[in-house]
Amino acid sequence: MYDLRILNASVVTGAGTGVADIGVDGGMIAEVAPPGGIGPARTEIDATGLYAVPGAIDVHFHCRAPGNPERGDFASETAAAAAGGVTTVFEMPISDPACSTPEVFRMRRGLIDADAIVNVALYAGAAVEPARAEEMAELGAIGFKLFTLAPPPGREREFEGLWASGDGGVFSALSSVAETMLPCVVHPESDSLLAILQGLPGGAGRRPPAVEAVAIASTSAIAKEASVKIHVAHVSSSDALDAVRAGRALGADVTAETCPQYLLLDERAVERFGGLAKIAPPLRTPADSEALWGAVESGELDLVASDHSPFLAREKLDVEFAAAPQGLPTVELLVPTMLDAAVRGRLPLEKAVALVTAEPARLFGLERKGSIAEGYDADIALCSLTEPTHVDAERFHTRAKSCAVVFESLQLRARVEQTLVGGSVVFANGAIINGGAGGFVAGPRTVVRETEPV
Numbered sequence: 001m002y003d004l005r006i007l008n009a010s011v012v013t014g015a016g017t018g019v020a021d022i023g024v025d026g027g028m029i030a031e032v033a034p035p036g037g038i039g040p041a042r043t044e045i046d047a048t049g050l051y052a053v054p055g056a057i058d059v060h061f062h063c064r065a066p067g068n069p070e071r072g073d074f075a076s077e078t079a080a081a082a083a084g085g086v087t088t089v090f091e092m093p094i095s096d097p098a099c100s101t102p103e104v105f106r107m108r109r110g111l112i113d114a115d116a117i118v119n120v121a122l123y124a125g126a127a128v129e130p131a132r133a134e135e136m137a138e139l140g141a142i143g144f145k146l147f148t149l150a151p152p153p154g155r156e157r158e159f160e161g162l163w164a165s166g167d168g169g170v171f172s173a174l175s176s177v178a179e180t181m182l183p184c185v186v187h188p189e190s191d192s193l194l195a196i197l198q199g200l201p202g203g204a205g206r207r208p209p210a211v212e213a214v215a216i217a218s219t220s221a222i223a224k225e226a227s228v229k230i231h232v233a234h235v236s237s238s239d240a241l242d243a244v245r246a247g248r249a250l251g252a253d254v255t256a257e258t259c260p261q262y263l264l265l266d267e268r269a270v271e272r273f274g275g276l277a278k279i280a281p282p283l284r285t286p287a288d289s290e291a292l293w294g295a296v297e298s299g300e301l302d303l304v305a306s307d308h309s310p311f312l313a314r315e316k317l318d319v320e321f322a323a324a325p326q327g328l329p330t331v332e333l334l335v336p337t338m339l340d341a342a343v344r345g346r347l348p349l350e351k352a353v354a355l356v357t358a359e360p361a362r363l364f365g366l367e368r369k370g371s372i373a374e375g376y377d378a379d380i381a382l383c384s385l386t387e388p389t390h391v392d393a394e395r396f397h398t399r400a401k402s403c404a405v406v407f408e409s410l411q412l413r414a415r416v417e418q419t420l421v422g423g424s425v426v427f428a429n430g431a432i433i434n435g436g437a438g439g440f441v442a443g444p445r446t447v448v449r450e451t452e453p454v
Ligand SMILES: [Zn+2]
Pocket: 060, 061, 062, 092, 307, 309
């Protein structure tokens, strides 16, 4: 007898969508069968009318624990992930202290095991010596992260070992990562161009697409020379897309993502909400958003990730725009944004789902995640496709929900009803109901040592 059966769900897989029953045993999907085809189980979920999609894998996520608990920690922000149908997040290494040493990596891994409601993988800082990068790969890093610009003033500790400036610095960092064989996620913005532009009269806060495009192009050329695979974070503009194409034309191994905020919002949100809508790269023109949708449809963008970045509204509003921290809480919008695009006919449902499930699993080597099929982890989101419904920040679970008001004018036609992690229901009826299901997800280079179980 299985632990659980899910009955009459419209199961979305790469092959298509059809009504089926899902049998779950020992945290894994044991069987997917036509309705009525699975025997009794210890528990049962009637999913009639709901879509069963693989739990989403968000490769760009920040909770920053343990540095700023008022903004979020692994418990609060993985609760937000669960509420959004996201069952695996890849936590970025910006934290205080920065996740660029084996000691901090181990400490954060311990926090995940203690607090996480969904699965969490960890990136490590890329601007480190090769031996240190190798050590973090063996400790279980899912990949590395490199910023091509210096940190914002006052946040130097959070970015230690995460950034390099200038082509030589970028080459050194990418060369350290290359030896690990893991991918390096790049936040591409040109330090020197930003400095010049923002120093011009009236230039405060100036951050045009050229800042992003030039860094993508140069980092791609350097990545080819360093023989490393790079993943371009948060592509925001049409020019940046052209730079990704240029990087591929150079022969570099380049994948790229965009995020719900760039697809759903544009620069008019900054006019309306000021610092609250400040992100980096910034929100662009409606034509840029349209170009991003086109690249999502064509497959030139490999996946969609949230870049969930919790801050408190007062931190973003009580200062000059130029000093406001950059980021929005978006993990709860990732799956609804993609399902809404399918309902609107923008993307086939299977493609919309794959961009946040099978594609990230494939790119980062998570072999048992990203699909609803026998032998995969039972990480599943049960979703309803609804009438257009306004986004309601009050219903968000992130500790940073005060910033989510920037999305409130939007209407989405999809809602996450239940989320399962390893076969356990962690979110249902609008509430987190099981805090203990998540854990550390080890990257593909992990070395298990008997004295230090992973
Ligand atoms: Zn980010």
